[in-house]
Amino acid sequence: MATAINVQSSCSAEEWKARQRLAACYRIFAYLGWDEMIFNHITLKVPGEDDAFLINPYGLHFSEVSASTLVKIDIDGNTLDGSTYPINKAGFTQHSLFHRELPDVHAIIHTHTTATMAVSSIEGGLQPINFYAAAVVPRLAYHKFEGITVHEDEGPRFLASLGKKRMMML
Structure with a gap:
């Protein structure tokens, strides 16, 4: 079984603050019910490290994520903080x-x-039938669901679907 490591003593003050904020984000999402078992992710770039980001450990529910359990990985998936937790x-x-x-x-x-x-399951997706939806629709992209995203070759299609928008539904 993986355990949290003492990352506070081995990371910068900026990284520790980012870890605390990201962990709080996970807890807020759990409180609001914006999670589903263990198959969701929120990541955050590590301040001052362009090719490193923090991700939740695979197997923990959003309500269990803490600053110490977050896993620091590089853009190639290498664990950078000594965490023994796996990632999804x-x-x-x-x-x-x-x-x-x-x-x-x-x-x-x-x-x-x-x-x-x-x-996402409705043909035509989100419809601008109220104020809130009308505010989101112009910013929303769609990507046809191709199955669990574990193949890097889907990447160019993801980027093409996203275009200049910053929200996407599969």
């Missing part, structure tokens, strides 16, 4: 692509809420 290959495949190809993106959220899964 699908989470790594998607997030490393976007962190590598979109340098202005510092945080990425991938979640399966009941509402977004329902909208």
Whole structure:
């Protein structure tokens, strides 16, 4: 069984602050019910390290994620902080692509809420039938679901689907 390591003493103050904020984000998502078992991911670039980001350990629910359990990995999937926790290959495949190809993106959220899964299943997707939807529709891209994202060759299609937008539904 993997255990949390003492990362606070081995990381910069900026990284520790980022870890705390990201862990709080996970807890807020859990509180709001914006999680689904253990198959969701929120990543954050490590301040001052362009090719490193923090990701949740595979097997922990959002409500269990802490600053110390977050895993620091590089863009190639190498663990950088000595964590023994595994990471979800699908989470790594998607997030490393976007962190590598979109340098202005510092945080990425991938979640399966009941509402977004329902909208993703409807032909035509989100419809601008109220104020909130109308505000989102112009910023929203779609990508045809190709199965669990573990194949790097889907990356160019992800980027093409996203274009200049910053939200995407599969």
